[in-house]
Each structure stands twice: as structure tokens, then as C-alpha cells.
Amino acid sequence: RKEVEQDPGPFNVPEGATVAFNCTYSNSASQSFFWYRQDCRKEPKLLMSVYSSGNEDGRFTAQLNRASQYISLLIRDSKLSDSATYLCVVTSVSGGYNKLIFGAGTRLAVHP
């Protein structure tokens, strides 16, 4: 089983749409959870951390369900500039040095 699994997409949506991405992780002891955004041939950039209580940052809402080992990201009112690959990321628990474990990413294309 993959450590972090995501639907690869692509998700093709019109501007203004709401889109949801899902992610599951295999290690129940994983400690921290993130959504990163990656533009084509660029570095991953942190979009938001994901907390157990759920958190919101503008048009973005992230949820974590530890019991189901499930993470989600909701994007409301999609913009053209949201087009990118969204990476679900968890931290490993080994050694305390917190290596990041990446999913393969879900590609989003927002069209006019």
C-alpha cells in the first residue's frame, strides 16, 4: 500500500467552481499533515498545514480525519491561478527529524 495516496486527476473545472481533493495515508502514527502546491517544474510550496480541528485559509479549507487516515482539501471559487498540482504530505515519525512523505499529487486545471 502506498504511504500517501491521492487521486491523480486531472480535475478540469471552470472558474468559480468548488473542487475537493482527497488523500489517504497508511501510517496511523503520522504526526503532521500538509497540503503543498506545485507548479510545473517548480518547487513544492506550502499551501496550508492540516489540523485535527480542520482549518480554513480564505478560499481553502483542509480537514483531517485521523480515525480514517484521511485528509481533504476544498477550494472554493476557483481561480485560473489555482491551476497546479496539489500534493498531500505527511511527516514520518521515525527519528524525530520529520522527513516529508509526498503523495503523487492531484492535478487541477481551472479554465475560463
Add this chain to the structure above:
Amino acid sequence: EPEVTQTPSHQVTQMGQEVILRCVPISNHLYFYWYRQILGQKVEFLVSFYNNEISEKSEIFDDQFSVERPDGSNFTLKIRSTKLEDSAMYFCASRPDGTLRYNEQFFGPGTRLTVL
């Protein structure tokens, strides 16, 4: 805003040659990482470095790879004898003390390594 920098942005080399990829982490950060991303694939952890020594490495990080922090600012990844399958984007990342912004890693723009 401080950022992680990497040089060169693109490195082309012949199979069997040695390459050194350079990174300058954010100045007050204590934890350093290398990741790689083969074209079309996911980002993979290579190695973490703390207190001037390797703290963890992946299966990918075999004897051909080494890391060094030769001075107070640079963090390097050396590949001794490159193979075709080493062609990838290599990302350096750094993180401050875990008691501050816990776990957030800041990535450099990457070095694209092409092995011919």
C-alpha cells in the same frame, strides 16, 4: 522574505561523472534535507541532516551519494558517479527549530540534473 537558494538551476553531465549540487538554506534554520523528483513522479526523500551529521537517509541514498555542510551557509549533495537514472529535479529544503514553526520545510527552486 528569506528563501532557500540552489545552484546551478540546471546541470548536464555525462554518465560516470561526479556532480555537486549546492544549496544555501535559510540562515537560522537547523534541519536540512534533500529530496528528488524524477520527471512525472512524486517527490522522494533522500536525506536529512542535523547538527553536522546525517540523521536519516532513504534507500535511494546509497554510497554514491554524500552530503556536506562545508561552512556555515552551504549544504551540498554530491553524486560520485552519476547514472542515467539519477536524472531528476533535486530540491533542498530547510526547517527552523522544531519549537518554532513545527515541521514546516521551506524548499529551494531545485536543480535539474540531466545525465547523458
